[in-house]
Amino acid sequence: MSADLITWPEGVARHVLTEVDSTNSEAARLAPGLTQPTWIMARRQTAARGRRGRAWVSPEGNFAATLLMRPAGDPAQAALRSFVAALALADALALVVGPGAVISLKWPNDVLLNGGKVAGILLESAGTGAGVTHLSIGIGVNLVAAPPKEAVEPGALTPVSVMGETGARIAPEELLTYLAAAFARWEAQFSTYGFAPIRTAWLARAARLGQHVMARTMAETIEGTFDTLGEDGSLILVTPAGRRAIPAADVFF
Numbered sequence: 001m002s003a004d005l006i007t008w009p010e011g012v013a014r015h016v017l018t019e020v021d022s023t024n025s026e027a028a029r030l031a032p033g034l035t036q037p038t039w040i041m042a043r044r045q046t047a048a049r050g051r052r053g054r055a056w057v058s059p060e061g062n063f064a065a066t067l068l069m070r071p072a073g074d075p076a077q078a079a080l081r082s083f084v085a086a087l088a089l090a091d092a093l094a095l096v097v098g099p100g101a102v103i104s105l106k107w108p109n110d111v112l113l114n115g116g117k118v119a120g121i122l123l124e125s126a127g128t129g130a131g132v133t134h135l136s137i138g139i140g141v142n143l144v145a146a147p148p149k150e151a152v153e154p155g156a157l158t159p160v161s162v163m164g165e166t167g168a169r170i171a172p173e174e175l176l177t178y179l180a181a182a183f184a185r186w187e188a189q190f191s192t193y194g195f196a197p198i199r200t201a202w203l204a205r206a207a208r209l210g211q212h213v214m215a216r217t218m219a220e221t222i223e224g225t226f227d228t229l230g231e232d233g234s235l236i237l238v239t240p241a242g243r244r245a246i247p248a249a250d251v252f253f
């Protein structure tokens, strides 16, 4: 799709902040009054967070936004939105980086550019029992700057930026329009047909599918061949001890 034709999706609100602690924290504050899906973007974050309690560096020029929504379904269904978001982000970035760059998806929810980590997704939700009262999908993209390799844990992929890899420059506001439109398209697929088309599309862009990977959970490290994505979003590895479905882990290549 041509970037010129992208328009903001109907029925979705947008807030653009100059500075905030974290767009996910702002989403939690706004959640009680939420009447429609809302993108909250900030030009700067002062206390951005990543997965597993890590800090996320979010300087001006990089992209930082959270989609706040009230999803139907249970927490497990809501969690599958990380794959919806990763696909949307891959589509949005494809409009920016041009055909020479390679965008791929790393389980569970990183987006890679030329093999380095260019973006991360952090899902947070609140609810009571089987219901989800709100879901926050926080997305950070290194548009102009990436942290140095020494700043990430040993074995983690090298952080890269869109500008560093491709020379492309895009304002965060513009990326937000592409992303919101792409998310609305994938969300329509998900709510109409369920996880199956999302899973297929995600697998078509998966990094290291069929290759040896290492999954580190809180309890153990599991090595094996990345076989597929489970129907519940788990990572399926074929290991010397048999097939394993891993619901949550950090993956190392």
Ligand SMILES: O=C(O)CCCC[C@@H]1SC[C@@H]2NC(=O)N[C@@H]21
Pocket (backbone or CB within 6 Å): 021, 022, 023, 024, 025, 045, 047, 048, 049, 050, 051, 052, 054, 056, 058, 063, 064, 065, 066, 110, 119, 120, 121, 122, 138, 139, 140, 141
């Ligand atoms: O890869 C990760 O660890 C996930 C990083 C998610 C960062 C984004 S930036 C926008 C939103 N606000 C936050 O505090 N975190 C997410």
